[in-house]
Amino acid sequence: MKTAKRIHYSNSTRTQKEYIESRISAELGCCQSMLVSDALAKDFFGYDDIQNEYEKWEFSHGGECSVCHRADVTELNDNDICSECYEQDQRPQEIFEWWPINSSFLVKELLEIGEPVLSNDYGDWWGRTCTGQSISLDPTFWTIFQDGVVGVK
Ligand SMILES: [Zn+2]
Numbered sequence: 001m002k003t004a005k006r007i008h009y010s011n012s013t014r015t016q017k018e019y020i021e022s023r024i025s026a027e028l029g030c031c032q033s034m035l036v037s038d039a040l041a042k043d044f045f046g047y048d049d050i051q052n053e054y055e056k057w058e059f060s061h062g063g064e065c066s067v068c069h070r071a072d073v074t075e076l077n078d079n080d081i082c083s084e085c086y087e088q089d090q091r092p093q094e095i096f097e098w099w100p101i102n103s104s105f106l107v108k109e110l111l112e113i114g115e116p117v118l119s120n121d122y123g124d125w126w127g128r129t130c131t132g133q134s135i136s137l138d139p140t141f142w143t144i145f146q147d148g149v150v151g152v153k
Contacts, residue, residue, distance in 0.1 A: 007149050008142045017136060019152045023145050024135050028126065029100035036098035036118065036125055049120045050127065055093050056114045057086045096131035100124070109144045 007016060039045035047053070062074040067085035076082055093116055101107050101117070101124040110117050116127030130138050142149065 004150070006142075006146060008139060009137050012142075012149065013153065016149050016152050019149060020141050020145060021136050023148070024141055027102050027106045027141075028135070029102060031097055031099055032125065033097045045118065045120060045122075050116055050118045051111055052114050052116045053092045054090050057081075057083045093127070093129050095127035095129060097128040098125045099128060099135075101126050106144070110140070113140070113143055115140060 005011070009017065009020075012020075036045065040047060058077050059075050060078045061076055063076055063080065064071045065073045065076060065082040065085055066080040067089070068082065070082065073082045077086065095116055098118070101110070104124075106126075107117055107119065107124050110126055116129070118125045118127060128135070128138070128140075135141065
């Protein structure tokens with residue numbers, strides 16, 4: 001069985017890009033990085049309310065771990081690190097921007113693919129780990145709306 005190639009910004013049509021851009025503007029509000037960063041810094045928002053603050057370890061292949069150099073490890077991630085070494089050296093994902101999320105659908109989908117989400121009584125925010133480019137260039141929305149994008153020509 002042949003699986004279809006995933007569609008991202010680089011291999012999409014103009015209509016597909018427009019579709020993703022329309023999803024982004026419907027699902028997210030205006031960037032509130034300053035507001036959320038200051039609320040966190042002043043303990044008005046809690047870091048405990050950030051889900052997926054740490055990146056998930058994901059299985060990629062077997063081989064030698066690049067950290068502990070055990071050769072008999074069968075499960076390594078993309079960077080040749082075994083799950084034990086990964087957990088010992090875990091650092092929070094670097095969040096550059098905070099975007100308010102408009103729907104519970106998007107909250108669920110972002111959490112499922114390991115993206116940081118801050119949720120409290122005031123709302124839900126996506127912690128974007130990229131910056132300096134349009135969100136439509138990030139893989140995030142292409143992954144979440146892949147089914148929709150395939151249907152657009
Ligand atoms: Zn290791």
